[in-house]
Amino acid sequence: MSKQYGSYSTIAHTSEAILELLRDRITERSDVVNVDRNEIELVSPDDVGAESDVRLGLYLYGIQEHRQVDQHHEVEIGGRTERPLALTLQYLMTAYPSTGGNDQTANSIDQQRVLGLAMQVMHQNAIIGKYELPEGMGDNKLSIALERQDIDRIEDLYHSMQDASLHPSVTYFVGPVVISGEDETPKYPSGERTGEWEVSFTPSDT
Numbered sequence: 190m191s192k193q194y195g196s197y198s199t200i201a202h203t204s205e206a207i208l209e210l211l212r213d214r215i216t217e218r219s220d221v222v223n224v225d226r227n228e229i230e231l232v233s234p235d236d237v238g239a240e241s242d243v244r245l246g247l248y249l250y251g252i253q254e255h256r257q258v259d260q261h262h263e264v265e266i267g268g269r270t271e272r273p274l275a276l277t278l279q280y281l282m283t284a285y286p287s288t289g290g291n292d293q294t295a296n297s298i299d300q301q302r303v304l305g306l307a308m309q310v311m312h313q314n315a316i317i318g319k320y321e322l323p324e325g326m327g328d329n330k331l332s333i334a335l336e337r338q339d340i341d342r343i344e345d346l347y348h349s350m351q352d353a354s355l356h357p358s359v360t361y362f363v364g365p366v367v368i369s370g371e372d373e374t375p376k377y378p379s380g381e382r383t384g385e386w387e388v389s390f391t392p393s394d395t
Contacts, residue, residue, distance in 0.1 A: 194273045194369035195326040202323045203278060203331065203366050204231055204249055210317070211245065214310040215303075222302050234283055234358075235350035243285050244303055250346055251279035255365040277364035279336070281346060282307060283356050304357050311335070311361060329367050336360040 195202065212226040228244040237243045255275035284304035286296040317331040338359060347353050 194329070194367045196369060199326050199366050199368050200249075200252070200276070200278065202326045203363060204247070204280075206317065206322050206326075206331070207280070207333075207363065208247055210314055211247065211307055211310055214314075215245070215306055218306055221306055222299065224303060233350065234281070234347060234353035234356070237283075237285060237353070239354075240288065241285065242288070244287065244300075245307055246281075246283045246285065248281045248283070249278060250281045250360075253277045253279065255367075273370050274368040275364070276366045276368070277362055278366055280361045280363060281343070281358055282311075282361060283358040285356055301357060304359070308335070308359060326366075329365060331363055331366070334362045336362055 208229065208231050212229045215222065215224055215229060216226045222244075224244045228242050230243050230246055231248070232243060232246045233248050234246060237246055253276065255277045282304075284300045284307065286293075286300040288296075311333050312335070315333050317333070319326070319328050319330050322331065336359075343358050343360065344355065347355050
């Protein structure tokens with residue numbers, strides 16, 4: 190069966206898809222936390238100040254070449270071979286305390302509830318099928334994997350941001366994000382495609 194690859198906008202589409210997943214699932218759980226969907230943002234911790242309304246931030250901090258397994262990657266189009274670009278995206282997810290009220294303990298507990306709920310959402314949706322993703326991403330499904338947590342690594346990320354305050358955070362691998370080698374997402378007329386690209390997701394330990 191023929192498959193399409195994503196265009197140059199696939200990285201942005203991936204971030205938007207995860208953001209909307211978190212917004213939809215978290216706002217459904219008003220019995221756990223009271224978070225507005227606009228308080229969940231794609232944002233660097235460096236841009237979240239003390240007076241910010243952000244309660245959960247998702248930040249793309251790294252991109253790696255995806256390590257493919259079981260792949261058949263030669264695709265012929267008009268006598269020319271195309272090799273798509275496969276990537277693994279690395280996200281930092283951070284929960285921020287509520288700015289309402291003067292009870293710091295209550296604000297901190299609420300912050301931890303937000304993070305716990307967000308992690309539950311990511312775990313429950315560890316595989317995102319192609320029909321749940323924007324059309325421009327092609328046919329590949331996404332896998333979400335919790336990265337092995339290293340406090341030194343997270344602190345290094347924060348130290349690289351001049352104005353960021355350290356908050357409870359976790360990191361995730363998301364992939365494979367496959368981008369076409371063509372200028373635009375290719376359309377394959379019948380008979381032109383003579384190969385297939387099959388990938389499985391194996392998170393790196395680094």
